[in-house]
Amino acid sequence: MIKRFCSALLIGAVALIHAGVSAAGALDDAVRRGVLKVGTTPTYTPFEMKDKQGRIVGFEVDLLRTMSRALGVELELVVVPYTELVPGLMAKKFDLIGSGMTVTQERNLALNFSDSFIVVGQTVLLHPRLAGKVSSIEDLDEAGYHIAVNQGTTGEAAARRFLRTPRFSSFVTPEEGVRQVVEGKADAFIHDAPYNLIAMARPENATLLSLEQPFTFEPLAFGLKKGDYDSVNWINHFLNQVAQDGTYDQLHDKWFKDTDWMADVE
Template sequence: MKKMIVVILSVIIFSMVFSATITEIKAKGKLLVGTEPTFPPFEYVDENNNIVGFDIDIAQRIADKLGVKLEIVNLPFDSLIPALMQNKIDLIIAGMTITEKRAKVVDFSVPYFNANQSIVVREGEKFRPVKLEDLKGRKVAVQLGTTGDIVVSEISEIKVVRFQKFTDAFLELQNKRVDAVVLDEAVARAYVKKFPKFVVSAVIDTGEKYGIAVKKGNSELLNFVNNVISEMFKSPYDLLVEKWFEKAQQ
């Protein structure tokens, strides 16, 4: 039994430590980036069925710097970290907020985007919450595993309804089965601009920062990603912001 335990522990430790080096990524000729493409303008599927967005352009730049092809792996948001830990992907670029809990199991790049949460309700109704506490006693839809899920779950009086896709959360709001949706501000504003039947009732200053997730201990790849982000801040980053966020407001 002791031998079996040692073997199991060894497998777990090996799985945690082993991850693709830059040399191995170049050898296979592609960078595997996990995302959940229902989060415009960061990542979404366009009219030509291509996964595009702010995060995807950043992923493409990292792949270009590595000299390899970019391959986007479409996964549910709550499956991204397990996939990274199991070596099914090399990076997570998915509008993922850096949190202490997540940082215990993955390594995060330097922040590349500052974000807040927002409360969205139906247009034309009297209910206009201005803070999270106003949602007490209400049914609130969120995307599973997101920061929106985390912040509303901390308030026990809120009835949280979770979905794999934030668009399903909005469908529940449209059909009056929930009272509000809580999600990232940039995504909320882009969606409300497209569907004026909803309105952003409040923005919650949560001081969030998005980071790119790398497997724990893969300092080589993490340093490379950090260098690419640092280079982007010098010029291309502003162009990406203008490209994706001004487009979302049109």
């Protein structure tokens, strides 16, 4: 009886060990592997984008590099289209999503999110022919207008939510959307405020007008699989640490106050 009881305990202990391994979080897996794999779409200036050498750089990328160093692992950026980020995470192609992703109620049903690392909002870039005609998002809600948006983003969702009557065109990259307005093929482009602010600073977009006041409130965060609370907990403590020790402010100033990096970006 005692032997049988001890055997049962041993079997139970082994089962618990295996269950613990299988339930390990994404960051635990990354530490064992020595590499943190992050899904990203490098088209969101200044969060993740490619420089002239083809390297992926940006504010969020620097945060991820700092996170990887804190974990003691290498960072591997896995590039996928924005619409493939959530499916790629579910298919275990990467450990987490780091791609300027806004926390929405719909996405939060499919993912766990870390605390937000920045809050942005949607703004509007306008063709100069709309000068004096459009001063708010509501003024664009007319059937004669053509609105460009970035496919699969909260900018597209917000535009379609606020505007019922214009014609919409969705583009794979925000650069394409902006170009449509510059060339007069669209009346307006709707996207996140940080991107639009930097787009306005580019010489080729100098003729554009801007409605600078954001009309939405959008926290950006890192996305992980549902139930991965250990990884969420670690990332939240990491974000708090870099906020307190000055690292966050240093990176924020580098990408949002300085403009030297713009010369190195495509």
